Amino acid sequence: MSHLAQIPPVIALLIAGFVALGTILTLLGAIGLVRLPSFYERLHAPTLGTSWGAAGILIGSMLMFSTLGSRLVIHEVFLGLLIMLTTPVTMMVLGRAALHRDRAEGHPPPGTEGPGQPLK
Template sequence: MNDLPLWAAIPVTLLLLFGSALALIGSIGLVNLRSFYARVHAPTLGTTLGIGSILLASMLYFSVLRTRFVLHELLMAVFIVLSTPVTLMLLTRAALYRDQREGSSEVPAVLPSDPPEKEVP
């Protein structure tokens, strides 16, 4: 990592530090938020701007280093953008379903229109 001009090294440095700091803050949120439903929001920091800025840093670094456009990081960005909401939705729904079955007071009760007990295996 030696022959990178300064005008490229500075943004790469800033993006790397910003992205990893956001990922760390998100994971700290996993540790110190109180309930599961509050913690669900914490990793989103890393999976949106966090990984986004690290991918941008990597794109910039390799494009300048190889003196051609290296764009395959875009692939991972697309994949992360599509997959993170899906996993979070599935997980939150599963957690809600489990809490509702246990009758927890922290979650809204089952609505009459929600699927009744027939889904219980």
């Protein structure tokens, strides 16, 4: 018999829900990365997908290993905090580097293209 049979059904449903939510959010971030047209639009979807998707998966993992073990598993909170802090900062640095490159090459800033006057 598997050690997973020791998990109560209510906790197993919570774990499955958090893991499913995390994987769906991560998948949506990956789809957004592939489908969105410009580089600047592509920055947003993977950031949310990675941050909140990883959070859902880590919460599900914490619930499972805390239920199976004799102690509370909290070291994954540290991993989650690192992911939640570093992913948005990395994407912000990438966005600023791309904006700097566009300005150096003489391209108009994002959001000012199109007919008529630039957006304000």
